[in-house]
Amino acid sequence: MRLIIAVVQDKDSIKLSDRLVKEGIRATKLASTGGFLRSGNSTFLIGVEDEKVEEVLDLIRQSCRAREQLVNPMSPMSNQIESYVPYPVSVQVGGATVFVLDVEQYKHF
Numbered sequence: 814m815r816l817i818i819a820v821v822q823d824k825d826s827i828k829l830s831d832r833l834v835k836e837g838i839r840a841t842k843l844a845s846t847g848g849f850l851r852s853g854n855s856t857f858l859i860g861v862e863d864e865k866v867e868e869v870l871d872l873i874r875q876s877c878r879a880r881e882q883l884v885n886p887m888s889p890m891s892n893q894i895e896s897y898v899p900y901p902v903s904v905q906v907g908g909a910t911v912f913v914l915d916v917e918q919y920k921h922f
């Protein structure tokens with residue numbers, strides 16, 4: 814079994830939830846916050862059998878799209894004070910950031 818962790822933009826999360834429910838794939842959606850933009854996003858925990866991983870990755874790919882987003886002035890680009898930017902900078906966010914992990918045990922009591 815695998816655990817798929819997918820960080821997606823809030824704008825895509827309803828579409829992805831709907832697709833997962835429609836396909837009978839169980840998932841948990843957590844409200845999360847991006848460390849860089851510090852704006853809300855959604856993190857899905859999706860536990861699936863190995864042979865379903867590609868199907869779920871396809872659903873995520875189809876449901877989430879990349880968007881340009883402005884970084885607020887004075888957002889830290891790193892820990893270095895010299896790299897603070899005094900003007901809005903456009904960054905591309907998403908479609909989705911996905912991790913696929915091996916699951917040692919799965920219990921459902």
Ligand code: 2BA
Pocket residue numbers: 820846847848849850851852854890891904905906907908909910
């Ligand atoms: P944020 O951390 O808010 O990042 C939003 C977008 O800002 C990123 O889009 C990327 O384009 C840009 N960005 C992030 N860190 C940057 C940096 N140090 N310098 C320049 N630009 C930077 P995505 O890469 O699509 O990431 C979207 C969200 O996915 C992230 O929101 C974060 O919540 C999550 N994420 C991305 N990579 C991750 C990782 N390795 N581990 C955990 N979460 C991750």
